[in-house]
Amino acid sequence: MNFSDLASNPHRRFNPLTREWVLVSPQRIQRPWQGQVEEVPPEATLAYDPTCYLCPGNTRAGGVRNPAYTETFVFDNDFAALKPDTPQAEFHERELLVARSEAGRCRVVCFSPRHDLTMARMNVPELRHVVDAWTQEFSALASDPHTNSVQIFENRGAIMGCSNPHPHGQIWADETLPNELSRELTAFRDYRQAHGTTLLQDYLDLELEKQERLVCANDHFVVLVPFWAVWPFETLLISRRPVSALDELHNDERTALADILRQTTIRYDNLFLTSFPYTMGFHQRPTDGADYPEFHLHAHFYPPLLRSATIKKFIVGYEMLAMPQRDLTAESAARWLRDVPAERYC
Numbered sequence: 001m002n003f004s005d006l007a008s009n010p011h012r013r014f015n016p017l018t019r020e021w022v023l024v025s026p027q028r029i030q031r032p033w034q035g036q037v038e039e040v041p042p043e044a045t046l047a048y049d050p051t052c053y054l055c056p057g058n059t060r061a062g063g064v065r066n067p068a069y070t071e072t073f074v075f076d077n078d079f080a081a082l083k084p085d086t087p088q089a090e091f092h093e094r095e096l097l098v099a100r101s102e103a104g105r106c107r108v109v110c111f112s113p114r115h116d117l118t119m120a121r122m123n124v125p126e127l128r129h130v131v132d133a134w135t136q137e138f139s140a141l142a143s144d145p146h147t148n149s150v151q152i153f154e155n156r157g158a159i160m161g162c163s164n165p166h167p168h169g170q171i172w173a174d175e176t177l178p179n180e181l182s183r184e185l186t187a188f189r190d191y192r193q194a195h196g197t198t199l200l201q202d203y204l205d206l207e208l209e210k211q212e213r214l215v216c217a218n219d220h221f222v223v224l225v226p227f228w229a230v231w232p233f234e235t236l237l238i239s240r241r242p243v244s245a246l247d248e249l250h251n252d253e254r255t256a257l258a259d260i261l262r263q264t265t266i267r268y269d270n271l272f273l274t275s276f277p278y279t280m281g282f283h284q285r286p287t288d289g290a291d292y293p294e295f296h297l298h299a300h301f302y303p304p305l306l307r308s309a310t311i312k313k314f315i316v317g318y319e320m321l322a323m324p325q326r327d328l329t330a331e332s333a334a335r336w337l338r339d340v341p342a343e344r345y346c
């Protein structure tokens, strides 16, 4: 099949990171699309909210008072899903009822003391503080012998189940590898054995050559809509240098990461003229102390919006029972994101 045939005919695309397929049905989006907004969800307008448990100086659940922080602020989640003192236990009944204990830690990272900011509204020096906080946390958690993986992520927007608009993210440290990381690690490992490079290094080269799925870039990072994207405006952020985690980034690469996060989130906001909701997170090497030259640092952005601020993609029906499916091609989505200004206008 020719690549041009893919643009108008149903086909499957392969995700080499997870080894899953996505069904693409481009013929279903024939009509021209307009990024109109029917209704803009309310946004935070106060720089300081006395009722917010993340604002500086306010009291959180359990009576702990936040310091008067001026850049970032990191603390243990008051309602942690994982706890460091979880007793070791295993449960087996034949191979049908299987469970095991999972120890870990959940941290919260406030990106800014300002309640009304988002990544798109923060400047590069401010976002650099966030990158530094993530890196510091990654290193500290990685040095704990009980932590074998660190998941850094952000849920942005009420639609993604984020109850507080104060700019913040989470870090969950696990004793074992979560499913996604485990799948990617296998793919990275096999690819390195076969080719001697990282899977994303070669994929990035291919995308830089083809150009059609690129969204934005700087000297050290590239953001693109992956060929196998499931979410309409899903993007993949890849480091140009094949490092395995944030702690290997040099000073100028950390600043470049802050810059590319700003560029990406501004494009998202400009696309629908609203504070764009998403789940984003980094995938990094396991933290069991071993070397993982096959692993390549990257971040995934998974936004739920399809055509406007109120039309959302649902994973239902065929997608729950069979496989993921999309109508908008990765190439069209990349074009939309590339064509909106990189400077904020909403």
Ligand code: ZN
Residues within 6 Å of the ligand: 017, 184, 283, 298, 300
């Ligand atoms: Zn990944």
